[in-house]
Amino acid sequence: MKKSLCIVTVAAASLMLASCESMGTLGRVNSNQANVATASYPATVVSVTNTTIDTSSTARNLGTIVGGALGAGAGQMLGGGSGRIVSAVGFGAAGALAGRYVTDAAGKTAGQTVTVQVDGSKQMYTVTQPVYEEVGYISVGMRGIFHLGGNNSRFVPY
Numbered sequence: 001m002k003k004s005l006c007i008v009t010v011a012a013a014s015l016m017l018a019s020c021e022s023m024g025t026l027g028r029v030n031s032n033q034a035n036v037a038t039a040s041y042p043a044t045v046v047s048v049t050n051t052t053i054d055t056s057s058t059a060r061n062l063g064t065i066v067g068g069a070l071g072a073g074a075g076q077m078l079g080g081g082s083g084r085i086v087s088a089v090g091f092g093a094a095g096a097l098a099g100r101y102v103t104d105a106a107g108k109t110a111g112q113t114v115t116v117q118v119d120g121s122k123q124m125y126t127v128t129q130p131v132y133e134e135v136g137y138i139s140v141g142m143r144g145i146f147h148l149g150g151n152n153s154r155f156v157p158y
Contacts, residue, residue: 038149043116053111067099
């Protein structure tokens with residue numbers, strides 16, 4: 001019985017970690033960003049607002065489901081007789097809440113909403129992007145390259 005609980009725990013933890021989104025590294029893109037053409041413009045930052053980029057609803061739902069299944073499985077193993085059902089339901093609900101909390105907490109990324117003006121024009125673009133490890137926080141007046149291209153739009157300072 002202990003072996004099966006250990007296997008369920010490891011499987012649930014693996015799924016919860018896999019559900020977390022990876023953001024904040026310039027050298028890594030997700031599948032939505034692959035094969036997206038971009039146009040690049042020299043630009044200057046005209047405004048910045050700090051924000052938080054939240055977990056995707058898919059990751060949040062997966063965390064809730066995995067946590068609920070893990071909790072229900074543990075509750076079913078702990079209960080006895082008709083108490084097994086009550087225990088499974090109670091532990092399942094607690095597991096679902098815990099799974100949702102873990103994926104929410106792990107999936108929050110520091111971000112910034114950055115508005116840039118393309119050098120030599122009146123054209124302006126706004127993008128919300130993570131705070132990249134290689135760059136740090138962006139501030140007004142920074143110059144760099146604005147990459148415009150669907151889900152791959154971002155400002156990278158010089």
